[in-house]
Amino acid sequence: MALGWFSVARITLFSLAIAFSLIGLGLNAYFISLTVSYDFYFTFSALGLATAMLTLFTIPVMLIIDFVRRGAFTSMVVFELSWLFTLAILWVATAGEAVSTFNFYYPRGCIYADGTEAETYCLELQAVEAFAFLNFFIFLGYTGVLLVFSIIGSTRGNGVWTYSVKEATFLGQKSQPIQQQVPLSQYSGAPPTGYAPVVQPRQLGTYNTHTHSGTSPQSHQTQPQQFQPVYSGQPQGISV
Numbered sequence: 147m148a149l150g151w152f153s154v155a156r157i158t159l160f161s162l163a164i165a166f167s168l169i170g171l172g173l174n175a176y177f178i179s180l181t182v183s184y185d186f187y188f189t190f191s192a193l194g195l196a197t198a199m200l201t202l203f204t205i206p207v208m209l210i211i212d213f214v215r216r217g218a219f220t221s222m223v224v225f226e227l228s229w230l231f232t233l234a235i236l237w238v239a240t241a242g243e244a245v246s247t248f249n250f251y252y253p254r255g256c257i258y259a260d261g262t263e264a265e266t267y268c269l270e271l272q273a274v275e276a277f278a279f280l281n282f283f284i285f286l287g288y289t290g291v292l293l294v295f296s297i298i299g300s301t302r303g304n305g306v307w308t309y310s311v312k313e314a315t316f317l318g319q320k321s322q323p324i325q326q327q328v329p330l331s332q333y334s335g336a337p338p339t340g341y342a343p344v345v346q347p348r349q350l351g352t353y354n355t356h357t358h359s360g361t362s363p364q365s366h367q368t369q370p371q372q373f374q375p376v377y378s379g380q381p382q383g384i385s386v
Contacts, residue, residue, distance in 0.1 A: 152295070153312045156288065160205050163284050166277045167205075170240075171198035173274045180267075190243035194274060197236040201281065204229065212310055221310035223296050227289055234285035241278035244271060 174194035181187050208229075212221040219225055248271050256268035292311070299306040 150312075152291075156311055157209065159284050159288050160209060163201060163281050164205055166281050166284075167198040167201040170194055170274065170277045170281070171202065173270055173277070174198065176270065177274070188243075188247055190240055190247050190274065193236070193243055194240040194278060197233070197240050197278075200236070201233055204233075212312070216310070218310075222308050223292065223311060224307045226311070227293055227296070230285045231289045234282050234289065237278050237282040237285065241275050241282060244275040244278060247271065248275065 171194075174191040177191035178187050178195060181191075208220050208226070211218045215221075248268075252268050252271070256265055256272070258265040258268065296306050
């Protein structure tokens with residue numbers, strides 16, 4: 147059976163990932179705007195901006211196509227596993243670059259006075275790290291659970307890889323075709339035996355009783371007809 151609760155969890159996680167990507171898009175775009183006038187940009191901001199745009203473009207499209215069309219390749223389990231794992235790698239790379247930048251500029255943490263630009267940049271950089279890690283955990287956890295369910299369904303004979311999550315059968319056994327048995331009372335034909343049908347034999351030793359004038363009685367007697375037995379598949383003999 148298809149897991150209804152898993153489809154609901156899928157939509158919920160994708161919605162959270164979209165929301166976190168919107169926040170990450172704004173934060174990374176803000177950091178790029180701060181450094182573009184100096185003809186450079188941070189690696190985490192460029193990578194985070196690209197990853198957020200990919201997430202915001204592909205995840206809603208996958209959900210919409212899954213609702214309006216059946217059998218689309220974007221809804222297949224194998225496509226979701228591949229693409230979402232790629233997004234997870236991109237998000238963890240963004241988080242790693244943000245952590246590296248934070249450790250370089252703020253080795254002692256956010257120890258500046260409240261309201262200063264340094265304090266603001268420090269907190270925003272920590273926010274970039276947090277939302278990047280959140281999206282990484284969402285996509286990695288979802289793909290891990292989906293992969294486990296897909297392997298279980300595949301070992302049980304269900305072709306889940308080319309089906310969507312809402313149509314795939316993960317935990318159910320593959321149904322076997324039921325062979326219909328015809329009751330003996332409904333069987334009207336005789337069983338084949340390979341022998342010819344039985345013909346009732348004529349009576350042995352019958353004579354023609356018609357007489358003709360001018361002939362002897364012996365000539366009126368006819369020869370008995372020969373009986374050719376036909377094997378009917380049943381033993382013949384005199385019952386005792």
